[in-house]
Amino acid sequence: MIRLGARTGYDIKRRVEASTRFFWSASPGQIYPELRRLEAHELVSRIEDPRGDRPRSVYSLTAAGEAALHEWLIDPELAFELRNEGLLKLFFADALSDEEALGIVRAMRAQHEAKLAEIRRVGFVYNPEYRFAYITWRYGLGIQAWIVQWCEELERDLVEGRVPFEGRAHELAASAR
Amino acid sequence: MIRLGARTGYDIKRRVEASTRFFWSASPGQIYPELRRLEAHELVSRIEDPRGDRPRSVYSLTAAGEAALHEWLIDPELAFELRNEGLLKLFFADALSDEEALGIVRAMRAQHEAKLAEIRRVGFVYNPEYRFAYITWRYGLGIQAWIVQWCEELERDLVEGRVPFEGRAHELAASAR
């Protein structure tokens, strides 16, 4: 984020809120101490620029920091973690009545519709300088929409008493992309 | 998991590995202490059933535990957390050469192809008693396949020098479901 122009911890926080938070969030309690650690390793440099009595630190990337960023970016190791409580509840929904189970699916759909609306709201102006930020934004739209449609389809099957997903092959869908 | 027949901590661990881990994982260091906490709250009961010198605890749900499970299942609050390092790197990929950026997308695709293969491997036999476990398994197949296809499309656009996703509307795709 510093490389993209963020100068302070708060600045980083705001940019995260408007972009990566949908797939990688960060809280103030993470950001500020991490900046100090990066400084200790000389990957960023810090300049004090207080506002009145209030201390304030402005950061910039060092050459070593730029190199470390590049190393990280080209490292093919990719962490992936997911905690989806909706799916977890759905997994155990055989213990519920049909109506209660349907309630879980509806709650899931509402959640992902809200995410979709949020992603649209933060929006994105296409800028050829930042193609990839736009690409990840499109990913967010696409996957949330897929999930919403999946929920809708499941709701229909449950309401109409069909065996869910029978005879369809989502996982093979070459669909109109 | 106890309600579905798991009797020991290890048993829970094995079942998680074969099912919910794709959207909600759990490590031994979580499972064992949590069982003790549940016992302290009288939501499960514990019977000691050692194997030789080795202590061993067998658990079952109490009536209060069953009620608490039901309460949780019908509560519409659904936690959702995601950490996707591939997307995070892609977000910053404007700092890379075209070839390096493409490397990220390929690594992402490989990761999700591996997940897809794993989900297929653990497999699932449809059982009308456990419809919803099957439904979440189908979700896993479907979403991983969507991601793989998204990566493939992005790779094509990048290789052929097109503006990614131009003129297409994933997020609206009514596609062949």
Next chain:
DNA sequence: GAGGGCATGTAAGACGTTACATGATTAT
């Protein structure tokens, strides 16, 4: 009867979040 994998945990510590404190700046 020895080796390897299965089973049952524990300890330590990394990681992240929530809640709070407080000063500066802006709006009314």
Next chain:
DNA sequence: ATAATCATGTAACGTCTTACATGCCCTC
């Protein structure tokens, strides 16, 4: 002038993972 919001952090706590310890059981 006062209130609201922006900005800059810190402290405390909860959660989760990794690594380890160790005994049992099965196979050869």
